[in-house]
Amino acid sequence: MSIEDIDDTTGPLTNTNTGTGTGTGTTDDLLRERAHAELAAARTRTAGLTDVVSDPDLTAQHSPLMSPLVWDLAHIGNQEELWLLRRVEGREAMRPEIDPLYDAFQHPRSERPSLPLLGPAEARRYAAEVRGRVLDLLERTPLEGTPLLDGGFAFGMIAQHEQQHDETMLITHQLRAGPPVLAAPDPDAPWDGAAGNGLPAPEVLVPGGVFTMGTSTEPWALDNERPAHPRETEPFFIDTVPVTNAAFQAFIEDGGYTEPRWWAAEGWEQVRRHGIGAPLFWHREGGQWLRRRFGVTEPVPPEEPVLHVSWYEADAWARWAGRRLPTEAEWEKAARYRPETGQSAGYPWGDADPTPDRANLGQRHLRPARAGSYPAGASALGVRQLIGDVWEWTASDFLPYPGFRAFPYREYSEVFFGPAHKVLRGGSFAVAPAACRGTFRNWDLPVRRQIFSGFRTARDV
Template sequence: MTDRPTRTAGLPADPPAAIPAEELRRRALDSLTAARDRTSLLTSCVDDRELTAQHSPLMSPLVWDLAHIGNQEEQWLLRTVGGRDAIRPEIDSVYDAFEHPRSARPTLPLLPPSEARAYAADVRGRVLDIVERTPLHGGGPLLDAGFAFGMIAQHEQQHDETMLITHQLRRGPAALTAPPPPAGDTSGLPSEVLVPAGPFTMGTSTEPWALDNERPAHQRLVPAFLIDTVPVTNGAYLEFIEDGGYTEERWWAPEGWAQIREHNIGAPLFWRREGGQWLRRRFGAVEPVPAQEPVLHVSWYEADAYARWAGRRLPSEEEWEKAARHDPASGRSSRYPWGDEEATPERANLGQRHLQPAPAGSYPEGASPLGVRQLIGDVWEWTSSDFLPYPGFAAFPYREYSEVFFGGAHKVLRGGSFAVDAVACRGTFRNWDLPVRRQIFSGFRTARSADSVITDSVIADSVIADSGTAGSAGSGGA
């Protein structure tokens, strides 16, 4: 993949009415364009045979994602927002993600690649006219602050991440390239950071393009805890493997132990041991496992087992968000760990700019006020929490986005990965998946509860030593 910069369209945390309509319009157009550029790159780098093949029963054929993106855009922006007649109503059910599981999608009457491209382009051409003509204030919650356009841009970028997962699963020569991420350095960093006890504002009521499961903002009282300064690395995870982590039942949840026994799992997905060395396959290339890079492609069960082995645990969702957003000095929660300003290449590894996580200790400009690094980008981080609604949750604009997934079946992931764009990643963004999933760009960091009495030495080691790397929160609300 080329190192081509893209423009993203995150919005400031002001009330939507305070954002000028023309600024909203520009950002909506930029977001939709950036998403389509990425989609085009992911679907033009392989031939039609690769686009129509199902590379794993866990994933759709790439051509299904391409037409599904166009169909969702047609249904929401052309028909619902624009009031236009349907272009291809007969394909709505074919590209309904709830009607057809991924494993069954190759059997559907899918549009062939050339037709899927033409359809998506036709929809986009008409949508651009709607963006220019639609009032972005006073038209109801679907239009206020351009929410519908932001929702569709996020949807397409999420499918771009899904398609990148498919590229990782496909066999054959590499189709994508990208420059390596910047070097990291953990020297001088404490291994963990103390997050003091107290309330903080979780979620948001003012982020214009926030999705329903991020809302509303509410207070959470969180006891003091310590959290890893950086995500768990491959080198640290190798210690778990070499200490027999995959052969000791005591570290595993019963369902996780059953999974590794049934499928003979002994390392992260795409790893193999050869000639005394651990190798991994990454987008068609085989390379040594880099010790300083955050571990990737591990399930929730693997993350949980490692944490138990290390005498720690996974952070809860509220602990993760407090570590990422809360500034003890001001008492407020910012949009990102570094403040309210937009993500930049100096702050986070996002947008498929690099096709791998950055080494631990990277992006000091993206650190939280307490000095926690790499909370946004690099890897989605498993938390201990089930995916549940916030107090006062209201489904919007449709139940199937979040509500049908609530419950104990799915675990929450936070922070985003190198594969997701900034428009679909922020301090309040919630991802979720089944705890067995390994093909996703998932990693983790660990935490532990703080003792009731914290000694001066622990505070010095965990907080003061890293104060020089802390980011500063900007203005705005939660």
């Protein structure tokens, strides 16, 4: 899902293993525990992103591309009330007069500061009151009987919606001027220096043939991930790691931003119109490339995956390198296909949930790990960092799968299908662990650069 264009839909939803109802609790008990934990984790993260700045910072618009942080805070509560208290429980609206203010389809982000929004204290009180009622509802509602309740979908949807806005708010923090207010340790995962050494990147052969794309069994999966269906690919090579800063710098030094032959026409127009000559937040000083990261200016680390590049920049780099972006189907096959069984796993490493040794997720760090990290998270074919670190642009437009059915409403995904949006896969360091899996589909406009986006490349056999 696009974290830039959609504010009232959910993001990726966790791979929920509901069990069989045996052991220490019933299926409903296990689902409630999971939903409660995810709701709590999301709210803790929301508080961490909003409590570290002053009220004027919360109400300010730090970029016309983003909402004021206080809008996200109240919108989180409003959507939780709408779907859980009104749609599931059948309550009357708590504050019907604010619904239009927090409807993302009514008000573009650039207009939201002019709206009569709830102030910081009032937004916190409103979100907290909604949450208290929701937790009571969770304790007494059967998690079955309707599509919204089956498998606890509605509660998982809302937990993930909040986590998606947390990622959006983290982007706002990156765009915010002023001293740093966020801190986190650097990634310390095992690292294969050879894998992240630049050009050419190591690659592996992905066999041709049919694999299962999408899902029909994950209870919290989004409509655009459904249904599971056979998809055939030709054999292809794909990078085992994302493209690094060092590799992207080689493109810059070779005049990549001055050569129209590498660029799609619309991308070249963007370069010329806006004077683009490097990834967003980079600048050159004294012969060295520096970047700004959450209020800190630092040398660009050569081994990290390149970050804050548009689809056009990713596509241009791939053409310059004699390669191409993988299609969405190729990306998912590289991530999920297990040649020993012919089956598709939930994640590159198998069906177990993400853990810190497998992927850089959940804002545990405020940067990608070096390319070549997380050997425990490699796919069966040996491709690393397909989950976490950076969102990866693909060559594909955002389109429905065969047999697609909109749920819970058309604006969830359907209205965004078409050539205007490109698909990104895999999540970033800003995506919650419970909110990322091998079938999740993100999408955004190809001009977007402020998102936590990078890429890897492929080539035909």
